[in-house]
Amino acid sequence: MPVLATARSRAGATLLSAVTIATLGAAAPAAARPVTTDSVLAWYDTTAAAIAAGGAPTQITNNRTWAIAWLAAARAQAGVPSTTGRRAALAGAVHQTLVTLLPGQQTAADATLAAELAALPDRPPVRDAVTAGRAAAQRLIAERTGDGLDPASVNVAFPVPAGAPGIWQPTPPQFAPAAQYGNRLARPFVLRSADQFRPPAPPALDSARYAADLAEVRAYGSASSTVRTQAQTDTATFWLGSSLTLYTPILRAAVEQSPGSVLDRTRLVALFHVAAVDTQIATSDAKYAYQRWRPVTAILAGGDATWLPLHTTPAHPDYPSGHNTYSGSAERVLTSLVGPRARRPYTIGSPTAPDAERTYTDWRQPSLENVDARVWSGIHTRGADLAGIRLGGDVARYVVSHAPAVLN
Template sequence: MRFSNLVLAGTAGLLAAAPASADTVCEWIEFGEAIATAAAPPPDAPRTGEHDRARTQMALAMFEALNAIDRKYESYVGMPQADAGASQDAAAATAAYQVMLAHAPGQKAALEDSYNVTMMGIGDAAARDKGKAVGEAAAKLALAVGGLDAKIPAANYRPRTSPGVWTATAMPVIQPYYVSMKTCILPRIDAVRPGPPPALTSARWAKDFEEIKRIGAKKSKERTAQQSLMAKYRITPNMTPSMRLIADAPGRSLVQNARMFSMAAMVADDTSLATADAKMHYNFWRPITAIRNAEDDGNKATAADPAWEPLIGTPNHPEYPCAHCSSAASTAAVLKSEVGDAPPGGVRVASRSVPNSIVQVVPTLDKWVEEVSASRIYGGVHYRFSNEAGEEIGRKVAAMALAKIMRPLPAKVASR
């Protein structure tokens, strides 16, 4: 990213302020989610592509502020070390507040109220003021991360058809500005683009076509009741319970938690961009289109069903690769770097697509990725080969991030 440098006066030899609550980062992450939801759609503020990075920039700002005070990792934005006596709570809250205020000025009253509640709880005025200054500096640097590259024009989608022949006119949910978004980790948006989907005349195509035709059909006789439930439950999986469980574990510091949230958000952003790039590049047909028009695929092993419907609604964008799968794989890889196969007690996953649903417990993070991928087949919206390609994208982006950004500092360097 394009970094700027800011010099802060700091003396690492001073005694640190009282330890901060391990909940501060989590509370502002959750509050930021609520603010971002309340701020959309306009007229809260004119919406541009930069708003897609609000929560990522907020998490990054908190990480940079906390890491400046409690230096444990490489800075992503070149943030210098700060006074160890600065309040970490004040730094984190200020960083989050300033970023969200920049993105959602229409929510200023709610932001100010919550910010004041946090700051009022910090009794040491000197430490509070120092922390505030650190948080403000971190927010400025974080707000410069991401955004749109003016040199790359947006890619407007054009519905394809023969001259004079009708075709569906709804635009994909993948926004034209996606190709112009600056990446956080990848050298370019197509750096991890997978190879093409199987040839329509191949045995692999016929195999995966028949699998989803049988299992993913709205009236499938092979899909179990549990599989049908999971197809719906995982339309919008929510990993907040697991991340909160990890963050609340004894012995974890604020900077550790901020790094986890920031790393997960940045990896998710680049994974999303890479997946969108591949989808638009290959423009591969969805099962509902392929199954209804199988007589045109040139494969004798496939048969058309003109009335076939999937269990769940087909997303309005190209099929290959699976975005749910790449997202799950990237998040799992980041969390595995924190806790191994699973947090104590298992992976806790909520759902935004099943109202008032209970949190589900899955034994391991790898099992969760496997179940997310399977749910897209049960739902009738993704082929197995697309799931595999999506998972590969997510793992590659996460591995690249963990190897090159926010790396732990050697003990001697961290203690300076």
């Protein structure tokens, strides 16, 4: 081994010992993890894996973990001039967040930390940057304590109103209790209030627009549809799963392709998830303000007693579509911070279509597919989907415009 490499290894081992002795558990060998020389992607993949393996059952809670980890990392890097120091601050912040909020995933987080610190020089500024990252994470975790984004608060019971035309009721086949009712009471990261961008009321039940929307769902979203094509069914199935799961590789593609600094790319991840959290808060505010019934309820009430959607209807009101608020938010953040098109095509998979992959060249096409997918699944009206895209875009635009205050 060259003398320089040996000295660097020894320095890394000294740094690792100096800054992690109190918090680093029995780390798995770094060689057991995917090898990358990109610190931002290393921590991105570690965060994604930790949440996938040990995250909460509520999506917004997992977005919150992402937001805290990466916002703390961005804040810790703000006064650090060197790339080495910024890498160290990133490591300290994300590691501290993961071992605090997802303690069951500490071994994996420790392994990434060990690999990262072994690659950094053993110097006081680097040790100080790791400590600053840890401190930023601890402050933000304390600041967000009691924000109403824990699973119990998210799914607080909703008093179902008496059945009436247009009013949400539990849907077949499970007739599950309403979900995500508590989001509307949670504390946003940036929004002044949950209703700041509440969309206009949905179309009246006797309007031509609503009649057209419902007719489209009845024809194309039925489990036994004779007009929905195989390609449309495939699109509905591909986009059926969690938005967080589906958009994690999309954001990763943007981060991987970005020519920006460690700080720029950290900020991209942070703002994406801050906007996602605030968007979901705004979504639940609108859903439960309007309490619009789902297409299956409307169609059954209209006399089609055997109609069922292609996919099971989620347990919350129709308007606006949550998948599409998430898409609208994601599209706006990525377009604002990296431009409307990817630097090169990117490919993603789907847990609900495990044999399928889709390739995109921009951030808009996933939004367009989400709008169609929820109609073809039979679980949303197109009007609810389009309102969702607008709401998510409005929230994200506001978050990005307030980035200096958020990131510092």
